[in-house]
Amino acid sequence: AQKITQTQPGMFVQEKEAVTLDCTYDTSDPSYGLFWYKQPSSGEMIFLIYQGSYDQQNATEGRYSLNFQKARKSANLVISASQLGDSAMYFCAMREYSGGSNYKLTFGKGTLLTVNP
Amino acid sequence: EPEVTQTPSHQVTQMGQEVILRCVPISNHLYFYWYRQILGQKVEFLVSFYNNEISEKSEIFDDQFSVERPDGSNFTLKIRSTKLEDSAMYFCASRGTDISNQPQHFGDGTRLSIL
Numbered sequence: 001a002q003k004i005t006q007t008q009p010g011m012f013v014q015e016k017e018a019v020t021l022d023c024t025y026d027t028s029d030p031s032y033g034l035f036w037y038k039q040p041s042s043g044e045m046i047f048l049i050y051q052g053s054y055d056q057q058n059a060t061e062g063r064y065s066l067n068f069q070k071a072r073k074s075a076n077l078v079i080s081a082s083q084l085g086d087s088a089m090y091f092c093a094m095r096e097y098s099g100g101s102n103y104k105l106t107f108g109k110g111t112l113l114t115v116n117p
Numbered sequence: 118e119p120e121v122t123q124t125p126s127h128q129v130t131q132m133g134q135e136v137i138l139r140c141v142p143i144s145n146h147l148y149f150y151w152y153r154q155i156l157g158q159k160v161e162f163l164v165s166f167y168n169n170e171i172s173e174k175s176e177i178f179d180d181q182f183s184v185e186r187p188d189g190s191n192f193t194l195k196i197r198s199t200k201l202e203d204s205a206m207y208f209c210a211s212r213g214t215d216i217s218n219q220p221q222h223f224g225d226g227t228r229l230s231i232l
Contacts, residue, residue, distance in 0.1 A: 035220055045223035052218055074199060091160060098173040100163055102148055105221060107160040115162070 001028045002096050006108035011068030013082045014116050020067065021077040021111045033095035034075040035073075035105065040088040048090075051052070051075055082115045119143045121224035123209050129230045130199055138227045140209030148212040150221060151184065153205040155178070156159045160208065166192065196229075204231045227230045 001087040003026040013019035025034065036048040051059045051066045059066045079086055089112050093105040122141040125128075130136045137216050151163040164174040166184055184193045192211075196203055206228050210221040 033218060037223070042225070043206060043228070044225040045210075045220065046219040050218050050220060093160075100172075102165055102167055102172050104150070104162040104165055104173060105152075106158075106162070109159045 002029070002032075002094050003062070003104045004092050004108035005096050006092055006111050008111045009109070010112045010114070012114050012116060013079075016081055016082060018078060018080045019082055019113065021079070021090050021092075021113065022074065023076055023108060024074045025092075025094050026073060027094065027096075029097070031097075034066075034068075034104075035095065036077045037091045037093060038086075038088045039091060039110070047093075049077070055097055077107070079113075084115050084117060085098045087113060087115045121209055121211055121222050123207075123224035123227050125227060126225065127228045127230070129232065132201055132231050133198050136196050136199055138196075138207050138209075138229070140192045140194070140224055141190055142192055142209065143213065143222055144190075146211035146213045146220075146222075149184075149186070149192045150210040150212075152210065152223075154208065154226075155202075155205045160221045163194075163207075176195065179197030193225050199229075199231045204229060 005024045012109045032053045034051045039045045049064045051068050058068045063080045065078045089110045091110045092108045095103045096105045124139045128198045150167040154160045165172045180198045185193050199211045206226045212220045214220045
């Protein structure tokens with residue numbers, strides 16, 4: 001069974017600074033993928049970034065980047081130049097194939113990020 | 118940008134009653150999902166649906182739950198006889214293609230409160 005661990009229940013960062021949100025995983029599947037989602041207080045789940053196990057480079061999407069360390073089984077999300085609107089819950093999730101090309105997501109417990117002005 | 122739409126945003130129901138949560142996935146998407154998030158806990162997979170049938174379901178998805186895609190656009194989750202522990206946020210998600218890096222796109226959720 002797959003497992004996702006987010007060890008930081010809460011994180012604080014000053015506006016305009018960078019912050020790293022930790023995610024470690026455990027899987028026996030050599031072909032896995034990791035997703036990060038943002039959940040603001042309003043409740044919706046917003047896809048941020050994806051990293052595949054065979055990707056040669058760390059994923060980047062605007063101010064979001066992944067510090068992917070395969071040997072350590074970690075895929076930490078880095079948010080640069082934090083903004084007040086970044087305050088939200090952040091979930092790391094792993095793709096688990098159900099059969100064929102379909103998959104389900106296994107989520108971590110999340111990290112609540114608060115950006116201070 | 119196309120989005121997944123869920124209705125209602127909040128549903129309050131008496132224990133033992135049936136409830137139907139509705140979702141309109143992104144047009145042309147092929148894979149559909151329901152997840153739930155009990156308050157303060159992590160998001161849990163309930164069921165996936167592809168090619169007009171359930172492709173996988175979790176232990177949570179027992180006989181009280183069912184899903185349907187009645188008309189090619191809506192995707193519904195029915196809970197036959199609700200229990201207090203069914204109170205949660207329910208998310209619908211859809212995915213368009215077979216490509217493995219394509220994310221699941223989530224709706225805004227339906228908050229279900231069982232009294």
